[in-house]
Amino acid sequence: MSVATEPRPRSPLSPGRVSSGDARRAVVIVALLAFVLFAIPTLLSVFWLKVLTGAAIYSIVALGLGILMGRVGLVSLGQIAVLALGAWVAAKLFFDTGLPFPIVLLLSGLITMVLGTFVGLPALRLGGLYLALITLMMAGAITVVIAATDFPNGGPGFLAHVESSIGGGDQVRRPAIAETDPAYFRYTVIVTALMFLVALWHVRSKAGRAWEAIRQSEPAALAAGVNMTLYKLWAFALASFLTGVAGALLAANVGDLFNYQFPTSQNITLLAVVLMGGIYSLWGAVIAGLLFRYLPELLDSWNLPADLLTILFGIGVLQVLLTAPAGIVEQFPKDMARLGRAIGRLVGIGRSR
Amino acid sequence: MIEVSDLRVRFGGVTPIDGMTVTFPAGTCGLIGPNGAGKTTFFNVLSGFVKPAGGSVTAFGEDLLRMADFRRARWGLRRTFQTEQAIEKLSLYDNVALVHEHSGQGRATRDEDVLGALGFVGLEQDPNTKVGTLGARDRRLVEVARAVVGKPRVVLLDEPAAGLPDEETQHMGSVIRRIPEHMGALVILVDHDMSLVSACCEVTAVLDFGKLIASGPTEEVLRDEQVMRAYLGTEEAA
Numbered sequence: 001m002s003v004a005t006e007p008r009p010r011s012p013l014s015p016g017r018v019s020s021g022d023a024r025r026a027v028v029i030v031a032l033l034a035f036v037l038f039a040i041p042t043l044l045s046v047f048w049l050k051v052l053t054g055a056a057i058y059s060i061v062a063l064g065l066g067i068l069m070g071r072v073g074l075v076s077l078g079q080i081a082v083l084a085l086g087a088w089v090a091a092k093l094f095f096d097t098g099l100p101f102p103i104v105l106l107l108s109g110l111i112t113m114v115l116g117t118f119v120g121l122p123a124l125r126l127g128g129l130y131l132a133l134i135t136l137m138m139a140g141a142i143t144v145v146i147a148a149t150d151f152p153n154g155g156p157g158f159l160a161h162v163e164s165s166i167g168g169g170d171q172v173r174r175p176a177i178a179e180t181d182p183a184y185f186r187y188t189v190i191v192t193a194l195m196f197l198v199a200l201w202h203v204r205s206k207a208g209r210a211w212e213a214i215r216q217s218e219p220a221a222l223a224a225g226v227n228m229t230l231y232k233l234w235a236f237a238l239a240s241f242l243t244g245v246a247g248a249l250l251a252a253n254v255g256d257l258f259n260y261q262f263p264t265s266q267n268i269t270l271l272a273v274v275l276m277g278g279i280y281s282l283w284g285a286v287i288a289g290l291l292f293r294y295l296p297e298l299l300d301s302w303n304l305p306a307d308l309l310t311i312l313f314g315i316g317v318l319q320v321l322l323t324a325p326a327g328i329v330e331q332f333p334k335d336m337a338r339l340g341r342a343i344g345r346l347v348g349i350g351r352s353r
Numbered sequence: 354m355i356e357v358s359d360l361r362v363r364f365g366g367v368t369p370i371d372g373m374t375v376t377f378p379a380g381t382c383g384l385i386g387p388n389g390a391g392k393t394t395f396f397n398v399l400s401g402f403v404k405p406a407g408g409s410v411t412a413f414g415e416d417l418l419r420m421a422d423f424r425r426a427r428w429g430l431r432r433t434f435q436t437e438q439a440i441e442k443l444s445l446y447d448n449v450a451l452v453h454e455h456s457g458q459g460r461a462t463r464d465e466d467v468l469g470a471l472g473f474v475g476l477e478q479d480p481n482t483k484v485g486t487l488g489a490r491d492r493r494l495v496e497v498a499r500a501v502v503g504k505p506r507v508v509l510l511d512e513p514a515a516g517l518p519d520e521e522t523q524h525m526g527s528v529i530r531r532i533p534e535h536m537g538a539l540v541i542l543v544d545h546d547m548s549l550v551s552a553c554c555e556v557t558a559v560l561d562f563g564k565l566i567a568s569g570p571t572e573e574v575l576r577d578e579q580v581m582r583a584y585l586g587t588e589e590a591a
Contacts, residue, residue: 209451213440220438223400224499225426225455280442 036189041182049185051297053253056185056192059289060246062274063199063282064239070279071203072235073215075132077267078119081139082240084146084262086112086247091152091257093248094172095160101175101252105191108248109241116240123232140264151257171255188249195242196282202238203282211235269313276316278327287328291316354378355417355507355539360408362394362563369394370405371563380533381540383550383557383571387584390560392543393435396509400432401425412507427457429506429538433496433513441485445471448484448495449502458503470502473535474528490521497528505538512544522549529553547575559583 041049061083068074090108093099099107122134152160153170178187202208210231213221222228251257273291278284296309324331355377362370369391384392397403399410401422410417412430420428431452440448449467458466471480474494478487484495493513500508510529514522526549532540544550550557551571558568561583567574574580 206454209440209443209447210455212442212447213451216440216442217434217438219400219402220434220440222402222422223426223432223434223438224452225423225457226451227423227455 033189033193037186041185046181048297049181050253051294053181053185053188054250055289055293056188057246057249057253057289058270058292059286060192060195060249061243061270062277062288062292063196063285064242064246065270065274066277066279066282066285066288067199067203067211068235068239069274070281070284071208071215072211072232073127074120074123074232074235075128075271076120076123076135076236076239077132077271078135078139078142079239079243080262080264080266080270081142082112082116082119082243083247083250084142084259085115086244087251087257087262088146088151088247089115089244090248090251091172092160094251095152095170101173105245105248109245112244112247113237113241116243117233117237119240120233120236123236124229136264136267139267143259143262143264146262147259150259151251153256172251172257174252184253188253191245191249195245196285199238199242199282207231207234207238272313272317275320276313276327278329278331280326281329284327284329354413355541356409356411357395358409358411360395360398360410361406362391362398362403363406369563370398373408373560373563373565375558375565375568377539377541377558378556379539380555381529381542381553383554383574384541384543384560385545385547385550385557385580386560386566389562390583391563392560393511394563395560396432396511396541396543399425399430399507399509423455426452426455429456429504430509431500431505431507431538432509433493433500433511435511435515437489437492437496439484439487439492439495439499442483444481444483445476445478445487445495445498446480449498452499453502456503466502470498473501473531474498475524490517490524493517493525494528497525501532501536501538505532505536508532508536508538508540510540510542510544513542514544514546514549522546525549526552551575 040052044052061079064082065076065079068076086108089111090104093104093107097104119135119138123131126134149159150161153162174184175187178184203211210221210226213224213226214228214231218228221231254261270288270292273288274284276291277286277288291313295312296306299306299308320327357373357375357377360370360373361368369389371391373391373395384395386392394403398405399417401420405418415428417425417430440451443451446467449470450463453463453466454460468480474497476491476494476498478491484492487495497510497513500510513529514525517525529540529542529549530553532538540553542550542553554571556569557571557574559566559574559577559580566583567577567580
């Protein structure tokens, strides 16, 4: 930020422009990305790479929900169902067309955007708890339909599903340049980074300002000339687009999709991890993705029971709601700074003796 | 000029505005009345938050009530709120730019207009400061800056000086007085601070129980016996 002694710049300073803080942040992000892309695949086993691929994919889903909740103030409990829709659409496209992988990603995003916006339609009339309930019920309905028809696996007809014993059906293909697990991990991380850029661009632009106004005060937003219907649906459209792309990445990550991968209860878990990660920062979504996919596997690898996760998440959400509304992403650095000061004091005391 | 004719608003059994007929000619016009007289409801009708049961509102020859609520800002209707509604998480600049970009103003003039509006109300902070860190006076001024940015035609100020100390109220008054001339808008000022109203408004209308009980030059209206009765409830005027 500008130093107090400098004369305040009166002329152009529209905040859309890159400031020095942004430049520093960009350097850190590029370094982090380079580490994730080049170091992690050599450090971790294939199993953990697949887990991290999943974490990246779910961080996109978390990003969508984070924007809805943290930026616009809309609670949707249907995002996992939207993810299932995205995966369904992607699988269908993979089996029925020979389109290049990136095109399928884009198309899955766009088609899911249209479908997911319907899930968001009640948001025009409802808010808070009622919107959460309606979206959860819609998620349930979508899950039931998908359970009845299952995912495309190369079969005939519109449903493209062939009933077979385990292992039957075809695998969803991966991009030609990223068929191995490490390569697909890199591919996923790059797409994830692009999705975060799309989100960042929205949040920093006209839409972001309009959402912020809607979240704080709908009357104030209306008085400012914000078209409430348009911007609420826009938020759902963006979240659904992101989630649709995540669905396509997921389909190619696991190869074959089953309806039990998208239980309705996961919508609640997603809400919990998104809250814990932090809904007011895009980084919160990265943490949410890790909590959602990495933490369970970590506990499993330590031979700890899976139920522990529910307890941990319960405590985590309580903690967020009571003391740290901005989530881990803001609380953790604060706690670390406090710890640093405490250690500094201890060391200081030690020296003085 | 705003012409209000036989405006009626009903909420169930309550009639907060009951056949209000008044004309706001130009410049800064006051709108006063005791609590519950219907002042804020009147603003909410103009903003489109409340649908009236009957009557008409014509602003500069256009039927305001037929306009979609969010389009009224684009037309040039701006307002502030009784409980200040500056958007905390946005910067000063973004708060004002929000109105600018949603009221059909071009991007080319945004920097100039937004900084101009901030300067007009006398906000000297770095425009990138988050509004959440500001005090009561500055937040109110942000709201006023939002109301005057771009090309406002009608500016509704709902108790803009409520809760401010005298000195800051004076500054607010000087800002309000300059709006018609510098921004070319008609201002309607609702406030309980009669010194602010008489300092800013050439004409004033008085509402009581949803009806217009007086209107005319501010000096005369404030001396009106009926007005004193409405405010004090007795005839022992101060």
